[in-house]
Amino acid sequence: MRWLIADITYGTGVRRLSIFSRASQSRRGSGLARSKTSDRWLKEHFDDSWVKKSQIDGYRSRASYKLIELDKRDRLFRSGQVVVDLGAAPGGWSQVAVERVGDPGTVIASDILEMNPIAGVDFVQGDFSEQAVLDELLNLLGDRRADVVISDMAPNMSGVAAVDIPRAMGLIELALDMAQQVLRPGGVFVAKVFQGEGFEALLSDMRRSFASVVSRKPDSSRSRSREVYQVCKGFRG
Numbered sequence: 550m551r552w553l554i555a556d557i558t559y560g561t562g563v564r565r566l567s568i569f570s571r572a573s574q575s576r577r578g579s580g581l582a583r584s585k586t587s588d589r590w591l592k593e594h595f596d597d598s599w600v601k602k603s604q605i606d607g608y609r610s611r612a613s614y615k616l617i618e619l620d621k622r623d624r625l626f627r628s629g630q631v632v633v634d635l636g637a638a639p640g641g642w643s644q645v646a647v648e649r650v651g652d653p654g655t656v657i658a659s660d661i662l663e664m665n666p667i668a669g670v671d672f673v674q675g676d677f678s679e680q681a682v683l684d685e686l687l688n689l690l691g692d693r694r695a696d697v698v699i700s701d702m703a704p705n706m707s708g709v710a711a712v713d714i715p716r717a718m719g720l721i722e723l724a725l726d727m728a729q730q731v732l733r734p735g736g737v738f739v740a741k742v743f744q745g746e747g748f749e750a751l752l753s754d755m756r757r758s759f760a761s762v763v764s765r766k767p768d769s770s771r772s773r774s775r776e777v778y779q780v781c782k783g784f785r786g
């Protein structure tokens with residue numbers, strides 16, 4: 550039996566040793582039939598240059614580079630802006646947002662999970678589908694309108710598209726709903742979406758509310774992931 554020890558650093562900075570048994574992966578018939586999925590996951594993790602880069606650059610997750618790429622291409626942020634970051638933990642996007650808006654700006658973030666504090670970020674923990682969480686976010690915004698709403702929210706994926714896509718779509722619709730409530734005219738909304746049932750209807754809703762809507766697949770997004778990012782600019786108000 551061969552053991553593989555994976556030293557995994559999570560975005561929270563928590564490191565865990567995970568032990569994988571090759572024997573447990575090769576029970577399906579011959580020794581050659583070991584799990585392709587586990588092999589692929591391990592290979593991807595160790596080879597993932599974005600994970601390595603995030604550790605060097607001090608970002609909490611590889612997701613930071615997706616936002617950096619989107620910002621480079623679509624010029625999302627400016628100094629002094631008010632940004633709302635939904636599905637923020639462990640904080641990779643919030644870190645980038647804080648860098649971009651600087652001291653005069655504001656970042657308000659939320660996630661169902663805990664998030665270690667980031668200087669310059671106000672954080673609300675809770676399930677975004679609950680009214681109390683939305684109310685707390687609106688409370689933090691006060692009289693201010695947001696310039697940018699970003700959502701990287703995604704539920705835990707079961708691997709069953711018929712279950713995962715509707716759950717993800719529900720969260721994206723709620724994020725769009727909040728963006729429509731809080732953005733200033735001309736504001737920007739960026740959301741991770743999953744291609745599947747409901748995508749076309751979502752796109753139509755976005756096109757009604759924003760002057761420009763484009764789909765982006767950043768280089769740092771895994772190619773086999775169904776995720777794409779909708780960049781919506783010019784909120785019609």
Ligand SMILES: C[S@@+](CC[C@H](N)C(=O)[O-])C[C@H]1O[C@@H](n2cnc3c(N)ncnc32)[C@H](O)[C@@H]1O
Nearest residue numbers: 610612636638639640641642661677701702703
């Ligand atoms: C891909 S991760 C976000 C990564 C983050 N943008 C970053 O850069 O570190 C997706 C996040 O969505 C959050 N999420 C999933 N369901 C949620 C819900 N119902 N309410 C709030 N957050 C949720 C998850 O907890 C998870 O942290």
